[in-house]
Amino acid sequence: MPSTQKPPLAGAALDPTAVRPPIDDAAVQRVAPSELRAVLEERRHEGYTMLLDLGAVDYLRRAPRFDVVYHLLKVQPVAASVSEVGQPARLRILCGVDENEHLPTCMDLWKSADWAEREVYDLFGIVFDGHADLRRIQMPVDWEGHPLRKDYPMRGPARERSPRPAFAGKSNVVAGTPPVGRTLEALQEEVKRAREQ
Amino acid sequence: MTFSSVLPAPDVVSQSGNTMVLSMGPQHPSTHGVLQLVLEIESENVVKVDPEIGYLHTGIEKSCEGLFWTQAQTLVERMDYLAPSSNALCYALVVEKLLGITDRIPERAQIIRVLQMELTRIASHCVWLGTHGIDLGAISVFFYCFDLRENILDLQEAAGGARMHPNYIRVGGLNGDLPDGYLAKLDALIEKFPGRMRELRGLLQANPIFQDRTIDVGILSPEEALAWSVTGPALRASGIAYDVRKAFPYSGYETYDFDVPTRIEGDAYARFLVRLDEMDQAMRIIEQCRKRLDAPGPVVIDDPKVALPPKETIALSMEALIHHFKLISEGFRVPPGDVYQAVEGPRGELGYYIVSDGENRPYRVRTRPPSLYNLQALKGIGPGNLIADLVVMIGSLDPVFGEVDR
Secondary structure, three states, rough: OOOEEEEEEEEHHHOHHHHOOOOOEEEEEEEEEHHHHHHHHHHHHHHEEEEEEEEEEEOOOOOOOOEEEEEEOOOOOOOHHHHHHOOOOEEEEEEEEEEOOOEEEEOOOOHHHHHHHHHHHHHHHHHEEEOOOOOOOOOOOOOOOOOOOOOOOOOOOOOOEEEEEEOOOOOOOOOOOOOOOOOHHHHHHHHHHHHHH | OHHHHHHOOOOOOOOOOOOEEEEEOOHHHHHHOEEEEEEEEOOOEEEEEEEOOOOOOOHHHHOOOOOHHHHHHHHOOOOOOOOOOOOOHHHHHHHHHHHOOOOOOOOOHHHHHHHHHHHHHHHHHHHHHHHEEEEEEEHHHHHHHHHHHHHHHHHHHHOOOOOOOOOEEEEEEEEOEEEOOOOHHHHHHHHHHHHHHHHHHHOOOOOHHHHHOOOOEEEEEEHHHHHOOOOOOOHHHOOEOOOHHHOOOOOOOHHHOOOOOOOOOOOOHHHHHHHHHHHHHHHHHHHHHHOOOOOOOEEEOOOOOOOOOOOHHOOOOHHHHHHHHHHHHHHOOOOOEEEEEEEEEEEEEEEEEEEEEEOOOOOOEEEEHHHHHHHOOOOHHOOEEEEHHHHHHHHOOOHHHHHHHH
């Protein structure tokens, strides 16, 4: 029985995409940030009409630190049955980008890049120049930090519990103490009386 | 770094002219969850739609990075809670590809996986149809749909042990074989289904009120649908027969005989018809699965480094006990690499891009949620319509917010 449990390769965490086993899931292309825009435009005109997904990966100890990953799909933009659609092709474009580096937006090539780029910005802090509306999408607008970065902790710091609200307008109630007449002593007294009867 | 250091807050609220800004949701019942729409309206007409999402953000992608490969599997099922098996299957397929065991998954496991996928598709479309009907005032459809869905959830419970999140599909195969009496229940469902579909169609398809509300509402042209990355029934209602099951077959889908229903109108009514046809096709696949299920066989890969050993061997075999202990206490390691794999979920192309760095936990789990992209198309098709039509459009795009916000 061949074992699938192999020890991790040394330094694999730095760049798993480089030691990837030959898996036929998509064509892979790696580009530099400076030529990203030109490559995307070229692919768009080649017929990659759909931006399937746009995500990012944080390789904390690698330089450049992040990979922004574009998944493209080649489909004809006309109504077509299964036989006419033919064989759509997938393409994965990886673009290494450093912490303070910006990337050009591709919102004008694929409209769906709008939310995808906002999400990458929100969760990784990668800025897309030229995006019309780059603000947080999943996290609240006043959130600090970018949660999917590897140096962002899995759990938040322990916080003090907020104080319990007082019962406004009820003079017989003080927050934290039971109302008069329902104290433990009063209850025991009540039980005692009931037993004696 | 806060957002203000990059760009100023965008001016969604434009008070020029006679427009006003209306916030719809996140508690609005027709938003199918926690969707807020910031609308700019001119009397009843929508000028601009800005969906605000993130109210259900639970950080599933981040949480997966801290869990074993097998533990993360239970978490990804929670994303699309109406079709848990599609998430589970896609995740399992990715891990199997990284492990290099894709072609060693037993035949019977593949059949049952396809069966679960199609059952969950029907169940998910039942919820969509019922809630879509309620949005438009057709209350009774809901009860018929949920009755059918209940039968499917019974089957899920029998197979996996839980109604909503069965966690039945595992890396390497399945949690266990189908229980006794399962096939009889499945036969009963197969028998009941055509009649129930006739009733559902009879309630809505020729209903003049339903047609008035949905025909020519929210039209997506093929170019627009692709530009917004719309997939699944919504894309096929715009005429493009892109279906992952046909384009990039997995789990043996290429051996099943089924059609990909398409329409060319691209409106809400076309999306309704495509989903109904899809339910019929799903049942066609289920019937083919049923025929293949008579032959017994293993349902999990015979590799103790990946799959748990059978329970009865643990008391007898030292090796089985050790494997069980190791798998539970430290999981299995996955060779480094990255893989993108997609399945055709009920809402469209559900993809996972997973990076492994050779450890017993995933390094990064990126989901391609079909609902997110389908919902985004609302920005394109919403303006120029009445507010009441937005409700129809949201319903016809069928977003699930566990998946949109993750």
